[in-house]
Amino acid sequence: MQSSFPKTIYAIQHLAFEDLGSLEETFYQLGFRVRYFEAGVEDLTKALEYEGLTIILGGPIGVYETDDYPYLQKEIDLLKVRLEKNLPTVGICLGAQLIAHALGARVYAGHQKEIGWSPLEIRYATDNLLLPLKDTHVLHWHGDTFDLPEQATLLASSSVYSNQAFQVGEHILALQFHIEVAEETLEKWLIGHTCELRHAQISIQQLREDNHRYAQNLAETTAQIMQTFMKKFI
Numbered sequence: 001m002q003s004s005f006p007k008t009i010y011a012i013q014h015l016a017f018e019d020l021g022s023l024e025e026t027f028y029q030l031g032f033r034v035r036y037f038e039a040g041v042e043d044l045t046k047a048l049e050y051e052g053l054t055i056i057l058g059g060p061i062g063v064y065e066t067d068d069y070p071y072l073q074k075e076i077d078l079l080k081v082r083l084e085k086n087l088p089t090v091g092i093c094l095g096a097q098l099i100a101h102a103l104g105a106r107v108y109a110g111h112q113k114e115i116g117w118s119p120l121e122i123r124y125a126t127d128n129l130l131l132p133l134k135d136t137h138v139l140h141w142h143g144d145t146f147d148l149p150e151q152a153t154l155l156a157s158s159s160v161y162s163n164q165a166f167q168v169g170e171h172i173l174a175l176q177f178h179i180e181v182a183e184e185t186l187e188k189w190l191i192g193h194t195c196e197l198r199h200a201q202i203s204i205q206q207l208r209e210d211n212h213r214y215a216q217n218l219a220e221t222t223a224q225i226m227q228t229f230m231k232k233f234i
Contacts, residue, residue, distance in 0.1 A: 005233040006052030008033045012044060012075075014059025014094055017192050021182035022219035023055075026226050030234065040071045048078035053088040053233070056095030058178065060196065062144055063097045063107040076102055088171045088233060093142055096165070096174035103149035103168065110145040110161060113200045117210040120156040120164060120177070129173065129229060130155045130165055132221045137214040139178040141189070146176075170232055179222045183215035 009032050011020050016038075020027070024034055037047040039059070047054050056079070066073045079102040082089060091099040097107045117137040122130055133156070145161045148154055152166035152174075164176045181189075190197070190204050197204055 003234045006050070007031060008035055008052060010035055010037060010047045010050050010052065010054045012037045012039055012047050012054065012056045012095070014039045014057060014061065015192070017185070017188040018058045018093075019180075019185075020055065020057070021178075021180035021185060022222055023180045023226060026223040029223075030227065030230055039075060040069065044071075044075055044078060048075070048082050051087060053090065053230075054082070056089070056091045056098055057180075058093030058095060058141070060193070061094070062109070063094070063101045083168070083172060086169060086171050089173070090229075091174045092180060093176060093178060096176045097144055097146050099172065099174040100146035100149055100152075100163075100166075103151065105147040105149040105152075107144060107146040110143055112160065113143045113196075113202070114140040114158065114160045115142075115197070115200060115202050116140060116207060117214050118158065120158055122156050123154050125153050125155055125167075128155055129167065129225055132224050133179075136218060136221050137210070138218060139181045139186075139211075139215075140176075141178055141193075142176060173229065179218070179225070181211075181215060182219060183211055186211045186215065 009027050011034060013036055027034055037044055061069055079098055083102055101107045117139055119135060119137050120133055122134045146163055148163050148166060152168050154166050156165040158164050166174050
């Protein structure tokens with residue numbers, strides 16, 4: 001029997017060059033289309049009321065900066081309703097922080113920037129979706145962190161921050177790190193985030209070298225994880 005699950009993935013962007021990356025090809029292979037929504041420019045109501053999968057991507061602003069970026073409050077309000085309805089939702093970096101905040105957890109500036117490639121500590125959890133990431137380097141790129149929402153299951157930690165990924169039920173997944181980064185497009189990040197990188201004294205050359213070393217393996221593992229996540233819907 002053919003699934004009635006909507007065949008378009010909605011993705012909310014907070015920064016033009018932070019897109020679905022390697023995930024796009026995985027979704028195309030699974031028979032999905034992709035539609036992007038630009039936060040701060042487009043009305044996000046359709047994306048956050050959507051009954052299919054909505055992915056909330058990263059960006060350099062903080063969840064708590066609603067005075068400077070008023071659209072964030074509407075995004076948060078719509079997201080709260082979405083999560084209450086248990087609609088399929090994935091958050092990456094800022095997207096994960098927005099999910100944590102919408103679920104009542106505290107999001108705040110961390111004690112240090114975590115930018116660069118390093119492995120995760122995969123936590124014990126029944127049917128942990130992120131098990132394939134054991135011993136795999138992922139890209140971290142954030143300065144904020146969050147407390148674990150009460151109803152969430154912790155999936156992964158890092159040596160810098162304990163809360164790196166969590167799941168709520170079967171439909172809601174939040175990833176602080178960048179699982180979606182594609183090797184061929186990271187250069188856009190290095191250009192677009194140059195001020196942050198230089199202020200934090202992060203080696204751009206090292207990020208580039210590590211991207212060539214680790215990104216392809218991450219993309220292959222990411223595809224496996226997302227295929228598993230989507231099985232419940234298709």
